[in-house]
Amino acid sequence: HQTIHQKDYKVPDYLVDTVELSFDLSPEHTRVVSRLAIHSNHDRSGGVRPLVLDGEELTLLSLKLDGVELEQGAYRVDGTSLALPDPPEQFLLEVETRISPKENSALSGLYASGPMLCTQCEAEGFRRITYFTDRPDVMAVYTVTLRADKASCPVLLANGNLVEKGDLPDGRHFAVWHDPFKKPSYLFAVVAGELVHIADSFTTMSGRQVRLEIYVEERNKDKCEHALRSLMRAMRWDEEQFGREYDLDTYMVVAVDDFNMGAMENKGLNVFNSRYVLASPESATDDDYQAIEEVIGHEYFHNWTGNRITCRDWFQLSLKEGLTIFRDQEFSADMQSRPVKRIADVKSLRSAQFPEDASPLAHPVRPESYVEINNFYSMTVYHKGGEVIRMLQTLLGREAFRAGMDLYFERHDGQAVRVDEFVQAMADAGRRDLSQFMLWYDQAGTPLLTVRDDYRAEDGSYTLTVAQSCPSTPGQPEKKPFHIPLVMGLLDREGNELPLQLAGETEPAGTSRVLELRQETETFTFTGLGERPVPSLLRNFSAPVKLEYPYSDEDLDLLMTSDSDPFVRWEAGQVQAVKLILGLIADIQSGREARVKESFIDSFRRLLCDDRQDRAFLAEALTLPTESYLAEQMQVIDPDAIYQARELVRATVGERLTAELTAAREGCAARAPYRPDDGLAGCRRLKNLCLSYLMAAGGQEAIGACMAQFKSADNMTDSLGALAPLASCACPEREEALASFYERWRGDRGVIDKWFTHQAISRLPDTMDRVLALLEHPDFDLRNPNRVRSLVGAFSQGNQVRFHDASGRGYRFLSDQILRLNGINPQIAARMLTPFSRWRRFDSNRQGLMKKELERILAEPGLARDVYELAAKSL
Ligand code: B3K
Numbered sequence: 114h115q116t117i118h119q120k121d122y123k124v125p126d127y128l129v130d131t132v133e134l135s136f137d138l139s140p141e142h143t144r145v146v147s148r149l150a151i152h153s154n155h156d157r158s159g160g161v162r163p164l165v166l167d168g169e170e171l172t173l174l175s176l177k178l179d180g181v182e183l184e185q186g187a188y189r190v191d192g193t194s195l196a197l198p199d200p201p202e203q204f205l206l207e208v209e210t211r212i213s214p215k216e217n218s219a220l221s222g223l224y225a226s227g228p229m230l231c232t233q234c235e236a237e238g239f240r241r242i243t244y245f246t247d248r249p250d251v252m253a254v255y256t257v258t259l260r261a262d263k264a265s266c267p268v269l270l271a272n273g274n275l276v277e278k279g280d281l282p283d284g285r286h287f288a289v290w291h292d293p294f295k296k297p298s299y300l301f302a303v304v305a306g307e308l309v310h311i312a313d314s315f316t317t318m319s320g321r322q323v324r325l326e327i328y329v330e331e332r333n334k335d336k337c338e339h340a341l342r343s344l345m346r347a348m349r350w351d352e353e354q355f356g357r358e359y360d361l362d363t364y365m366v367v368a369v370d371d372f373n374m375g376a377m378e379n380k381g382l383n384v385f386n387s388r389y390v391l392a393s394p395e396s397a398t399d400d401d402y403q404a405i406e407e408v409i410g411h412e413y414f415h416n417w418t419g420n421r422i423t424c425r426d427w428f429q430l431s432l433k434e435g436l437t438i439f440r441d442q443e444f445s446a447d448m449q450s451r452p453v454k455r456i457a458d459v460k461s462l463r464s465a466q467f468p469e470d471a472s473p474l475a476h477p478v479r480p481e482s483y484v485e486i487n488n489f490y491s492m493t494v495y496h497k498g499g500e501v502i503r504m505l506q507t508l509l510g511r512e513a514f515r516a517g518m519d520l521y522f523e524r525h526d527g528q529a530v531r532v533d534e535f536v537q538a539m540a541d542a543g544r545r546d547l548s549q550f551m552l553w554y555d556q557a558g559t560p561l562l563t564v565r566d567d568y569r570a571e572d573g574s575y576t577l578t579v580a581q582s583c584p585s586t587p588g589q590p591e592k593k594p595f596h597i598p599l600v601m602g603l604l605d606r607e608g609n610e611l612p613l614q615l616a617g618e619t620e621p622a623g624t625s626r627v628l629e630l631r632q633e634t635e636t637f638t639f640t641g642l643g644e645r646p647v648p649s650l651l652r653n654f655s656a657p658v659k660l661e662y663p664y665s666d667e668d669l670d671l672l673m674t675s676d677s678d679p680f681v682r683w684e685a686g687q688v689q690a691v692k693l694i695l696g697l698i699a700d701i702q703s704g705r706e707a708r709v710k711e712s713f714i715d716s717f718r719r720l721l722c723d724d725r726q727d728r729a730f731l732a733e734a735l736t737l738p739t740e741s742y743l744a745e746q747m748q749v750i751d752p753d754a755i756y757q758a759r760e761l762v763r764a765t766v767g768e769r770l771t772a773e774l775t776a777a778r779e780g781c782a783a784r785a786p787y788r789p790d791d792g793l794a795g796c797r798r799l800k801n802l803c804l805s806y807l808m809a810a811g812g813q814e815a816i817g818a819c820m821a822q823f824k825s826a827d828n829m830t831d832s833l834g835a836l837a838p839l840a841s842c843a844c845p846e847r848e849e850a851l852a853s854f855y856e857r858w859r860g861d862r863g864v865i866d867k868w869f870t871h872q873a874i875s876r877l878p879d880t881m882d883r884v885l886a887l888l889e890h891p892d893f894d895l896r897n898p899n900r901v902r903s904l905v906g907a908f909s910q911g912n913q914v915r916f917h918d919a920s921g922r923g924y925r926f927l928s929d930q931i932l933r934l935n936g937i938n939p940q941i942a943a944r945m946l947t948p949f950s951r952w953r954r955f956d957s958n959r960q961g962l963m964k965k966e967l968e969r970i971l972a973e974p975g976l977a978r979d980v981y982e983l984a985a986k987s988l
């Protein structure tokens with residue numbers, strides 16, 4: 114397998130101006146005719162270069178150049194390309210191919226999902242539809258004709274505007290679509306099948322009417338309303354926040370059940386994983402509702418950040434993905450509680466991106482090389498990339514950042530560009546030198562900030578010394594210092610915010626400031642302080658770094674109760690919980706008696722009874738750090754001790770605070786029937802969290818409360834809020850609840866995914882056996898990515914203690930599934946490898962067992978590029 118390097122980029126030798134595609138659609142055999150108007154893009158005086166088109170899994174039927182059929186020998190064709198050795202300066206190429214959508218289990222290119230045919234072209238799926246220069250810097254105008262059987266395939270969709278449709282002989286019909294915007298092939302899309310839609314219209318800021326349509330299978334028609342409303346909110350938000358208007362007459366979203374990722378931003382025709390479209394109160398949780406809004410927003414925002422301005426090459430992927438993640442995070446923050454959204458985003462970064470950055474698969478936000486680009490749709494490219502954009506906003510300020518965005522759109526609309534062009538627009542608008550900042554794109558690894566301070570009573574000065582370091586990562590042994598915005602403030606002992614005046618300044622400026630770190634060590638001296646202050650550091654998580662400062666328990670209490678920044682308040686509680694649990698882990702490991710400190714229970718009680726706080730925030734503050742986050746804090750991960758210590762805290766809280774938890778739970782009980790947008794999601798979260806603590810303490814009363822809630826719930830959030838703790842409880846009620854849940858929901862794929870997941874993440878010791886049995890369940894299907902994620906993914910990535918069983922059974926199970934998936938869907942197979950890439954973090958027994966499975970995978974003949982790359986790099 115070949116490695117592609119960023120430094121080898123060359124402009125394309127040929128460009129394509131227009132693409133005319135015509136499809137004779139059928140699941141077994143689809144015939145594709147492509148007419149490409151091509152012109153040469155290189156200096157031909159030094160010799161004419163061949164035209165090389167990409168193509169995979171295609172049967173070539175005929176090839177014409179300017180209307181003349183080419184003889185065999187006038188071209189070369191193999192499993193990955195079609196080459197013309199000596200084409201003219203400008204010409205029309207007509208290529209006829211045949212493909213088999215039904216055989217396409219990789220779900221890349223044109224494939225069948227339920228009663229429809231649909232496409233997924235990013236990153237390199239278009240080449241599985243027809244021969245083409247399948248790279249994002251070749252942009253063309255597309256016209257698409259679709260023909261299919263009218264009865265089985267009444268709906269025919271493609272990008273852009275419908276220009277014509279009509280009937281054909283033999284019960285067939287056709288539709289012609291034209292997309293006036295030049296686009297790269299990865300944004301091409303076709304959907305055909307038996308679908309229904311709901312529609313509405315949106316008036317843009319300049320007064321144009323846009324028709325919005327959501328397409329689903331008939332049985333899901335009453336589950337689209339939330340997606341449609343979310344789309345309208347996203348459109349309005351992008352106008353208000355960024356002045357960006359939609360540019361076609363229709364915007365279509367199609368929900369499909371078989372989909373490799375969340376959704377795809379094809380121009381004018383988004384294709385979505387149905388889990389990010391379909392929702393009803395009975396079947397979707399509050400989190401599902403939120404995720405739908407977020408993903409709908411994400412794909413919509415791509416219309417400007419991704420489609421109008423796209424990437425020059427795939428190394429620049431974060432140009433569109435990091436930026437669009439930042440935009441969707443801001444959108445969601447404006448639609449709900451901003452602090453709670455920020456905390457959720459930081460949690461996901463820490464639990465998935467930090468470990469990636471510390472693993473053998475660590476790569477920069479802009480990678481230097483890849484074997485399979487699909488492996489780089491990673492937490493780093495997306496979410497660290499989003500943090501990098503956020504840091505730009507913090508450094509420049511909101512106004513200059515917005516001006517930078519405007520300048521970027523003004524300069525590069527219609528182009529395929531690099532990250533450099535984006536950062537240059539920011540530098541120009543903000544009149545800043547951002548050359549050092551670019552290291553965030555090119556250096557991997559999570560920086561560590563070590564902060565020390567010194568207060569001098571003699572002159573009332575307070576000095577912060579901040580040292581930064583970054584661990585080495587593959588191919589990058591030494592790191593240069595990053596340009597880091599550190600947002601901070603100072604508190605007095607009563608918790609008041611102190612005015613911040615740096616030495617040399619004539620007066621204080623505010624109580625929260627952005628300190629800019631550029632050198633390995635920086636010092637900042639504040640003046641005019643009558644007592645030693647408590648530093649409030651990394652407010653709003655202003656940079657994707659780890660931070661170390663020797664806080665005392667009193668400092669943390671003060672920050673937790675008094676800091677003006679909600680992220681710092683939350684973080685102070687988490688730091689306390691981490692300290693406590695790590696101490697208990699050490700006790701367990703050395704056979705000492707492990708006991709939860711009284712002071713922890715006290716501060717937990719204080720929080721729980723503090724009814725001034727927002728419920729959703731409170732729920733976050735009362736949630737213990739996850740097992741995987743705790744694992745990150747250890748030299749050698751001990752999954753059993755982590756689980757035991759964390760459970761001990763949960764059980765102790767449940768026992769000691771039974772009355773308070775019960776009261777808090779009742780205080781949050783619903784007083785009216787459920788509505789998803791009733792503003793009460795925070796209440797439900799807190800209520801269900803209380804229930805889980807009560808269940809951790811054990812006892813028939815808690816089980817009874819769980820069953821009562823399970824039976825009476827009028828919404829999925831409460832139903833799962835009861836089912837989740839029951840699934841980890843060794844009681845007869847567990848089987849009863851799981852069985853009745855299955856009976857009630859067996860017809861709903863999305864809910865049955867949840868049923869698989871909750872069994873897979875059960876912490877009971879028999880979970881591995883359960884999971885093996887569920888593999889044989891008639892509803893389990895290795896060809897459906899959501900189902901694979903709900904069982905195999907949930908067990909291996911969401912159940913640390915059971916997956917990492919010291920016997921190695923979990924590891925064997927996972928590699929078995931990866932090898933089966935390798936032949937079906939390489940992208941999904943590769944995604945399942947993640948837990949193995951962390952093998953070095955464990956004890957030598959587990960290391961050996963995981964390594965053995967990786968070696969076994971690598972020894973498999975016919976390993977897909979996707980799986981090969983991750984397995985080889987992990988070792
Ligand atoms: N751009 C797509 C991701 C495509 C993944 C290809 N393996 C979805 C998104 O980020 O919006």
Ligand code: ZN
Nearest residue numbers: 411415434437
């Ligand atoms: Zn995206």
